[in-house]
Amino acid sequence: MSEIGSTPFTAEEIAAEGLKPEEYQEIVNRLGRHPNKAELGMFGVMWSEHCCYKNSRPLLKQFPTTGERILVGPGENAGVVDLGNGLQLAFKIESHNHPSAVEPFQGAATGVGGILRDIFTMGARPIAILNSLRFGDLSDARTRRIFQGVVEGISNYGNCVGVPTVAGEVYFDRAYQGNPLVNAMALGLMETQEIVKAGASGVGNPVLYVGSTTGRDGMGGASFASAELTDKSMDDRPAVQVGDPFLEKSLIEACLEAFKTGAVVAAQDMGAAGITCSTSEMAAKGNLGIELNLDKIPVRETGMVPYEYLLSESQERMLFVAEKGREQELIDIFHRWELQAVVAGEVIAEPIVRILYQGEIAAEIPATALADNTPIYHRELLEEPPEYARKAWDWKAESLPACDYEGLFVGNTYKTWNDLLLQLLDTPTIASKYWVYRQYDRQVQNNTILLPGGADAAIVRVRPLDAKPSECKTGVAATTDCNSRYVYLDPYEGAKAAVAEAARNLSCVGAEPLAITDNLNFGSPEQAVGYWQLANACRGVADACRELGTPVTGGNVSLYNETLDSNGVPQAIYPTPVIGMVGLIPDIGKVCGQAWQNEGDFIYLLGSLQLPTLGASEYLATIHNTVAGKPPTVNFDLERQVQAVCRYGIRQGWINSAHDLAEGGLAVALAEACIGNRLGAEVKVAVSDTQRLDEILFGEVASNIVVSVSSKIVADWEDYLRSNLANNWQKIGTVGNSSLKILTDDNLSLINVKIDSAIECWQQAIEKRLSI
Incomplete structure (x- = not known):
């Protein structure tokens, strides 16, 4: 030769x-x-x-990469966790961002194909697909083309290969205008005696x-x-x-x-x-x-x-x-x-x-x-936060227009709290994603327990190939989460919040969080600000995973997610460390979704009574066109307690619905719980002279879950709460009627919205923008 x-x-x-x-x-x-x-x-x-x-x-x-349930950690095609009873789950998340920007259909489709291969290469049969998607503003024609092409690519590949797409998240923000994010996650059940x-x-x-x-x-x-x-x-x-x-x-x-x-x-x-x-x-x-x-x-x-x-x-x-x-x-x-x-x-x-x-x-x-x-590059970390962050942290809610019990001025227009709630429900990031997931086959393989949009996390029955459905009680829950605006404004706290929310979403369906796979989507690490974001976000993920006992089994790093502006200056996306988390459900007969189930059920708020913040909130960005402030911080002692109480209540059959507070705060969380079964609610909130009304209604806070319970078990339920959550809970209202009513503690009306009106805004938001 x-x-x-x-x-x-x-x-x-x-x-x-x-x-x-x-x-x-x-x-x-x-x-x-x-x-x-x-x-x-x-x-x-x-x-x-x-x-x-x-x-x-x-x-x-x-x-952290090890734990009692971790069978395979980073370094292989996928992570593997032990579900008990001889069941082993493989899972992984990967990005296909740049291909999807250039060729949306094939970029997204092959992203799904690639993550499925990571799963069955281990000897596992794929049982579910999730995704985490980020796009620019839907008013832009190119964004609409990319969005529609990506969704079509995901649905085409997943539907044809016969694996259900069961959950995910879709965000829209101008930060992703030129560089969409397409992260695909897959789960698989081991079929081989030995992990390959x-x-x-x-x-x-x-x-x-x-x-x-x-x-x-x-x-x-x-x-x-x-x-x-x-x-x-x-x-x-x-x-x-x-x-x-x-x-x-x-x-x-x-x-x-x-x-x-x-x-x-x-x-x-x-x-x-x-x-x-x-x-x-x-x-x-x-x-x-x-x-x-x-x-x-x-x-x-x-x-x-x-x-x-x-x-x-x-x-x-x-x-x-x-x-x-x-x-x-x-x-x-x-x-x-x-x-x-x-x-x-x-x-x-x-x-x-x-x-x-x-x-x-x-x-x-x-x-x-x-x-x-x-090659390995050890880069120097900025000694202090960059100017954009320091300036954002100086923002105070007092800079917003004064508000009263009716509403407030936004620019020169006076808007009522009803108007603002409906506007938030019409925001594509918050609105129904039915246009997206109706294109996915969610029920192929006949193991999907909760359909997309019905709960804070997906639930899939874990069924070996030769077992009958009636013989299988074990389930696995999965979710993808990240509020990238939080991470942009405070990478460390924002990354911690992403891990905490993923675990909270699993707990809201009754699942015990087990482990994560992460997809770190960032700009250039060669820029000092970009590396500061990446380094602090990684530290936040690491600390949160240790606090919650959810080791990292692997994942994907996608850097250089940025485009050149008209002056040739690179513009990075928001730093977006997507967390894919899996959890164990011992009995799929003891789970719940986010929608109210019965008229007359009592509504409780689990979590700290600390003031929610408008900093980094969807309300501040959407209504006031301002990205500033600091995101909510996670108290992990409280977070663990709230999640444990929620899981226990679900497994006892006490909790009929559970939904965490996320984008849009309390008012949006209540509206979303109303929408699922068209059941209204009447809720009272405490008002003080030191708190703005928009903070109460739309402010965001960590470690909070809204649950509904039957009036028949209130005594047992509240005894349990007093023993396990101390004062970090409150009964706030009742399920019933055809409107969402939010009142002050002295019966002054803040919000009174017909559920049909809320559904109309929420359901049509994305579709009407695509018909421009």
């Missing part, structure tokens, strides 16, 4: 691969020569932020390529995902992958069947960086090497060169290490499912990735140089 050449590359060629000059020099030092084109491309994708986390890895080390991992083992064992063919789609997708979006990004459509959900369905079944034979030693999804990533990571994790012959790879295009083979991110492909002598057994399985399966290489003792092509060595690189011994 011929020797690899040593011709140096130009600065432009190096930059085209997303590498810095000093990184190129490090490559030369490690190889002892200049790389060839294929090798340069391999380093470009594997040393991208998307693959190696070179800016974030030092920060991720502070996350990625580390190669057994020198001489064959390496199998299985699944779809390789083409030129998705070229350099990892590098594309690790750079700012610019006007030229629309020219990067070839970097966006193209998915085939029907082929993926066959791949799921073939892989699970193959894993059950015991003949698969290791498995790795060909996601970001394709063949390059799968070969180098499998080799590095096993402290061995892999030799792969590109001539064996099934292709769908002619004339491909090694660079294209190695950087292609064609979808629905996997790499296996098989037991020697059993490769044909596996090949036969994949052929029965009409999929490609070939022996393309073998495990070697030398810890390198050696790529062969047409009788020559096309690339030869130490595996660790690509997979784990990659």
Whole structure:
């Protein structure tokens, strides 16, 4: 075989691969020569932020990653937790932000396909999909196109592959105008006796390529995902992958069947960086090497060169290490499912990735140089908060117009509290997401217990393949959460609040929070402000997870989420550390949703009686067009108590509905509880001279849950509250009639809104904006 050449590359060629000059020099030092084109491309994708986390890895080390239920933590394709009774759950979240900005349908669709592969690569059957989506203002035509394309892509892939999309969140804010966020999460139930991992083992064992063919789609997708979006990004459509959900369905079944034979030693999804990533990571994790012959790879295009083979991110492909002598057994399985399966290489003792092509060595690189011994940047943290944050923190509610019992002036227009509640319900971030989730198949597999929009978290029955539904009482709850305005204004407190809200949402359906997977969406860490946001948010996530006993099992870091303004200045998104959390439900017969269930039920507010804040609130942003103040802070002692009381009340059958206070505060939470079953409520709130009325109605606060209970069990319920929440609760009203009435404690009316009027605003908000 011929020797690899040593011709140096130009600065432009190096930059085209997303590498810095000093990184190129490090490559030369490690190889002892200049790389060839294929090798340069391999380093470009594997040393991208998307693959190696070179800016974030030092920060991720502070996350708690172990616990009594954690079976697999960070470092594998997905995390795995023990649900008890022999049940094991795999789960993971990943981003597909930049591809979705350029090609919304395929970007979102392949995001779903990729996260599903992370799940079944572990030996788990996918049972649910969630998502977390962020878009710009719907008054913008491009935003509407991206929004509609992303939703269509998610629904198309999930529906066709036969996995229910059961929950998620959708936010709209101008901060995401040029850079939407598309984060996909998946859950899977382990079907194999052993969890399938990625580390190669057994020198001489064959390496199998299985699944779809390789083409030129998705070229350099990892590098594309690790750079700012610019006007030229629309020219990067070839970097966006193209998915085939029907082929993926066959791949799921073939892989699970193959894993059950015991003949698969290791498995790795060909996601970001394709063949390059799968070969180098499998080799590095096993402290061995892999030799792969590109001539064996099934292709769908002619004339491909090694660079294209190695950087292609064609979808629905996997790499296996098989037991020697059993490769044909596996090949036969994949052929029965009409999929490609070939022996393309073998495990070697030398810890390198050696790529062969047409009788020559096309690339030869130490595996660790690509997979784990990659560049790390330790950046300096600002000694004090940046100017934008300090200025925002100086804001005081007293700067708002004075208000009375009727309402207040907004600009030159006087608006009543009724007007303001209806305006908030009409805000796309708060409004019904029915337009979105009606496109998703929510009930395929027949295990979805609560439909999207009906509760603060999704609930899915955990049913082994051979079990009858009636035999399965265990359920898993899941949610995705993050108020990015909170994180923007105070990254540390905002990140803590995201973890706390995720746990609170699980507790609102009766689930015990177990663990998280996170998707850290931020701007450039090379900017001092961007790194300050990232570092403090990571610290907040770490501290909150320790406080709530929810270890981090893995996740995804997506940086450089920013676009250039008209002056060529990068504008970053709001820092958005999305928290995907799973929880255990011992008995799916003892859960509840957020809507009132019965007239005459009493309404209670669980949580601190501390003053809510208008800082960072949806009310302040939507009504007064102001993003300022500090977000609510989380008292973890109280948070744990409130959540435990809520879970206990649900499992005792005392609580008929539960809904946490989030965007829009108490008034919006009450309205949302009314809307579900068209049942009104009459509520009284305490008013003091030191508190603004809009703070009472629309201010936001951590650790608060509104619940309804039957009048028949009030004595037992209140005895329990006195013993377990001390004074941090109050009875505030009664369910009934056709209006939401909020009164002061001396019976002055603040809000009196017909439920039908609330529903009309809330239900049509998104759809009417799409018809512009």
